[in-house]
Amino acid sequence: MRARMHDLFGGHRLSPSQRRIAQYLLDHPREAVFLSSVDIAEKVGVSQPSVTRFATALGFDGFPEFRSALRSALLARPADQPAAGVRNEIQLLIDAEIRNLETLRDTLADLGPLHKVSAALAASRPLPVIGLRVSAPLAQLFGYFAAKVLPDVRVLDVPGSTLEDGLTRAAETGAEWVLVFALPRHPAETKKAMLWARRVGLKIALVTDQRLSPLAEHADVVLAAPVCSDFAFDSHAGATVLCTALLHTVLGATPTDQQASLDLFETTAEERQIFLSR
Structure with a gap:
């Protein structure tokens, strides 16, 4: 059922608010098909026009047409999957990355640690x-x-004294945590930055490739996602998914009034025509 709903949503660029709507529908499919756009808006914490825009973003004239398609998707029989043929070199490399993603999926079976660090961040x-x-x-x-x-949010991606100054100012103005991304090869500059963060009193959440990373001992919390080294250059699909999962749970940990800022942005973005329509 979830796969058929994914097919309905797939191939469309959705805003963060629209993704929250899609996630709610994926989590409550049988309930959602009987709800109005107002009901869904209340459940998700967005405005009713946001639900309508979600339907039109998927190519429907309005919410009623979308809900009819949603009901049809839930009732449809799954199509037979084509048999897998002989895979070429790149497909085999992607298979290796898929295995890494499966490993990441399994390590996230317990979301308690992820939710805890997300709330802190x-x-x-x-x-x-x-x-x-x-x-x-x-x-x-x-x-x-x-x-x-x-x-x-202050992104610090230039090493040296400039980064140290940024960490110092953040700590002086109330920061308690710093989020560090450190994928192979692990720069010595990142270790230096983490040591400085500790010196100015910040706690460290580290996103890296493995819990035995050479930087893990300097962090308070370690979130690990395998990195595929089978390509000519490392592939960071797992780390990107973990980053997105962290964003998802950080959003869930923010107060409702802050989450509403996403809806406000989408409204103003449409008014200012920031993004091209499909």
Whole structure:
């Protein structure tokens, strides 16, 4: 049933608010098909127009048409899956990455630790985020989305005294935690930054490739996602998924009024025509 609903939502670029709506529908499929757009808005914590925009983003004229398609999707019989043929080199590499994702999935069976660190990060004012060298894009990704909900997110991706100054100012203005992304190869600069963070009194949440990472001993909390080294360059699919999962749980740990800022952004973004329509 979830797979058929994923097919309905797939291939569409959804805003964070719309993804929350989609997640609610995935979690409550049999209930959702009988709810109105107002009911769903109340359940998710968004406005009724956001639910309508979600339906139109999927290509429907309005919510009633979407709900009819949703009901049909739930009643549809699954199509037969084509038999897998001989895989080429890249497909085999992707298979290795899929196994890494399965490993990550299994390690997240208990969401207690993830929720705990997410609540701590969401409460930190400000929240510095470190990512150096190959880890810089993940820090930027987290920072971009987290800043839509958290009031003060500071991405630090330049090593040296500038980074140390940023950590010092964050600690002086009330920060309690710093989030560090550190994927192989682990830069010595990241270790230096973590030691400085500890010196100025910050607790450290580390996202890395394994719990035995050479940087793990310097962190208060370690979140690990396997990195695929079978390609010519490392593939960070698992780390990216973990980053997205962390964003998801950080959002869930923020007060409702802060979550509402996402809905406000989507409304103003539509008015300002920030994004191209499909």
